[in-house]
Amino acid sequence: MExxxxxxxxxxxxxxxxxxxxxLYHLFLDGKLPQPFSLIGLGRREWTDESFRTNVETSxxxxxxxxxxxxxxxxxxxxxxxxxxxxxxxxxxxxxxxDLIERREAELRMPPNRLFYLSVGPEYFEPIALNIRESxxxxxxxxxxxxxxxxxxKDLNSARExxxxxxxxxxxxxxxxxxxxxxxxxxxxxxxxMQGNPAIRELWANRxxxxxxxxxxxxxxxxxxxxxxxxxxxxxxMFQNHMLQLLMMAAIHIPDHGxxxxxxxxxxxxxEALEPVRKENAGAHVIRxxxxxxxxxxxxxxxYRNEPGISPDSMTDxxxxxxxxxDNDDWRGVPFYIRTGKRTREKSTRIVVEFKDAGPRSLTxxxxxxxxxxxxxxxxxxxxxxRRVAKGTESFGAFEPIPIDPQPDSPRAPEAYETLMYxxxxxDATYFAHWEEVERSWQWVQPILDAFAERTVPxxxxxxxxxxxxxxDGLLAEDGFHWxxxxxxxxxxxNSEGERYAYHAND
Ligand code: BG6
Numbered sequence: 001m002e003x004x005x006x007x008x009x010x011x012x013x014x015x016x017x018x019x020x021x022x023x024l025y026h027l028f029l030d031g032k033l034p035q036p037f038s039l040i041g042l043g044r045r046e047w048t049d050e051s052f053r054t055n056v057e058t059s060x061x062x063x064x065x066x067x068x069x070x071x072x073x074x075x076x077x078x079x080x081x082x083x084x085x086x087x088x089x090x091x092x093x094x095x096x097x098x099d100l101i102e103r104r105e106a107e108l109r110m111p112p113n114r115l116f117y118l119s120v121g122p123e124y125f126e127p128i129a130l131n132i133r134e135s136x137x138x139x140x141x142x143x144x145x146x147x148x149x150x151x152x153x154k155d156l157n158s159a160r161e162x163x164x165x166x167x168x169x170x171x172x173x174x175x176x177x178x179x180x181x182x183x184x185x186x187x188x189x190x191x192x193x194m195q196g197n198p199a200i201r202e203l204w205a206n207r208x209x210x211x212x213x214x215x216x217x218x219x220x221x222x223x224x225x226x227x228x229x230x231x232x233x234x235x236x237x238m239f240q241n242h243m244l245q246l247l248m249m250a251a252i253h254i255p256d257h258g259x260x261x262x263x264x265x266x267x268x269x270x271x272e273a274l275e276p277v278r279k280e281n282a283g284a285h286v287i288r289x290x291x292x293x294x295x296x297x298x299x300x301x302x303x304y305r306n307e308p309g310i311s312p313d314s315m316t317d318x319x320x321x322x323x324x325x326x327d328n329d330d331w332r333g334v335p336f337y338i339r340t341g342k343r344t345r346e347k348s349t350r351i352v353v354e355f356k357d358a359g360p361r362s363l364t365x366x367x368x369x370x371x372x373x374x375x376x377x378x379x380x381x382x383x384x385x386x387r388r389v390a391k392g393t394e395s396f397g398a399f400e401p402i403p404i405d406p407q408p409d410s411p412r413a414p415e416a417y418e419t420l421m422y423x424x425x426x427x428d429a430t431y432f433a434h435w436e437e438v439e440r441s442w443q444w445v446q447p448i449l450d451a452f453a454e455r456t457v458p459x460x461x462x463x464x465x466x467x468x469x470x471x472x473d474g475l476l477a478e479d480g481f482h483w484x485x486x487x488x489x490x491x492x493x494x495n496s497e498g499e500r501y502a503y504h505a506n507d
Contacts, residue, residue: 001034001426003110005101007137009128010119011041011052011083015149017059020119023417025060028077032422036108040101042086052083088124094135101137112140115424117147122154126165133169147176147424150241151232152433155449156442163435172435176424181242182431183416184349186378186405187249191263193376193384193405194253200374200386200404203355204253210371211481212336213352214246217344217467219296226309233316235288235445235452238340243320244271244441245433246378247336250351251326264434271440275325282451287460287472289319291343294464301343301464315459317452318342321472323479324444337476337483343464349378352484373399373484382413 006024010016027033041052056078064070084100086093105112116132118125125148131137138144146166153159166175181187194204203209216238222229229237252266277285293303305312319341326336353374373387384405414422423431451457462469467485476482 001032002113002143003034003036003038003108004113004115004425005038005040005105005110006115006117007040007042007097007101008117008119009042009086009088009124010117012043012045012047012055013119015119016041017055019415019417020117020421021056021059022063023415023421025063025074025077026412026414026418027422027425029073034425036110037080038101038104038108038110039081040097040104041081041083042097043083044085044087046085047083049081049083053078053081056081088120088127088131091131091134094131094137098135098137112142113144114138114140114142115145115147119149122149122151122162125162129166129169138169143174143427144170145174145176145424145427146170147178149178151236152177152241152438153442154231154236156439156446159438159442163439173429175435176420176429177433177435177438178420179241179245179433180416180420181245181349181378182249182433183418183420184378185413185416185419186376186382186384187246188419188431189384189405190249190376191253197404203372208355209334210354210356211334211476211479212247212250213354213476213483214243214250214336214338214350215352215483215485216243216246216340216349217347218340218342219344219347219465221291221301221304221343221464222307222309226307230310230314230316234318234320234340234342235449239320239322239338240441240445241433241438243338243340244324244444245437246351247324247338248437250353250376251331251336263430264437268434268436268440269328270326271437271444273326273328273331274440274444275327276444277447279447279450279454279456282448283457285323285475286448286451286457287319287321287339287469287475288317288452288457289341289460289462289469289471290314290316291318291341291464292461294343294466296343296345296465303461303464304343315455317459319344319462319468319472321468321475322448323475335479335481337481339468339472339483341462341468344467345465347380349380351376351378354481354484370399375401375484 008016008020024033024039047055057074060074064074082100082104084097086097101114114137116138118128120128129146148166153162194200248267248270251270252263290304293306294301304310304316304318305314319339321337321339324336324338326332355372355374357371375385375387377383383403385401385403387399387401420431423429448457460469460471467483473482
């Protein structure tokens, strides 16, 4: 890996503290940072190098392992950190920045490789990029890369506009659009799960799939982000990016497809094949809802409109469920159902692949075999298992898991940000969103946003602590399916029988 200067915009912010510094520190401990490396933190606050390092150290404290040599390691890591005051709109500040970067490069005898990390609000992406160009920061004789956080635009037009501006300064190969769901370990292992298990490969390749269900539910609410969230809603915050990325990742792993195109090319092909939804009939494919008051884990929770910072007549969605069809030879006729919500019963991100029922046709009613499910738990638990119907009289109708993706016991699995940061430093953009994926996702979502704006899709409500509005079940029921969900809370409160899938899941 070549030596690099990380130029971090938003170095005093929350994301840097919670995600970026710990990720870098773990890479450092594992010997995965380039040597030498230099980090220049930027912010408006009048910090010094010293106060910057103290702040970074504070955010790292919870991660320190108290191992021998830790203090020295930390000192070595922080030694690479410098701070520069920067007001994003002030040109002269970029000159100071440029001087500092060059001085450090000379001290460390580094080539001018620069990775610009924008950990700032989206309104700053364009001015920063343009100032990087004006100040010549990125035109030295090394490589340059731009890492940019979500949201990438707030609709199709603004995303295109943003991309146009960034493209004046960086080529597509130099832009690394973060979608942290692509950094999640199980998401990155999807390919090996599909290809590495003959039984699954067979079912997968032979049109044995009835439908695919992708859920990202969260019990948390706004976490102090009311201002941002009320503008975004679930559709922009989760659906357009994380959920459609999960769909693409699930849909590309078709075995025996000849030439192994790159993951990104295959994802783009899936994105291109998304069957458009027209504004006029968006309501037939999309359910939108907002949480009302309820109870989570025994605690009362206020409704969305009573949350601090939210207006009592807010029309923002906190839950979206949608049926998405992919019009290509692999997936025609296999619906994907996607849902994501805040303040649902529990945190659970998972993909469930329902296989077509292979049981004997002679069985009827309760005796009928439930279909096999491939359950891919992405978070907070991580596991991949095939579920088959249990045979005991007690548990008939529930599923037993057969684990199929045993992972070696590792003391510490890397976090999404760590993997992604490592890839960006190496210049590997596989698990970053390509512009064409982003543009196609917005294209799919735009008519839905229009329908929401015109209020032709009703905003439903669901009690906090539920699985969302019952109408989201209707979306699947129309096609003869239902959501498969982990119902141990309903069946046995102490979860003593472990995790189970209900036969008649949502009813
Ligand atoms: C973020 C959203 O991108 O993802 C948050 O802005 C959400 O609203 C978060 O809570 C969920 O991420 P994870 O990794 O906890 O599933």
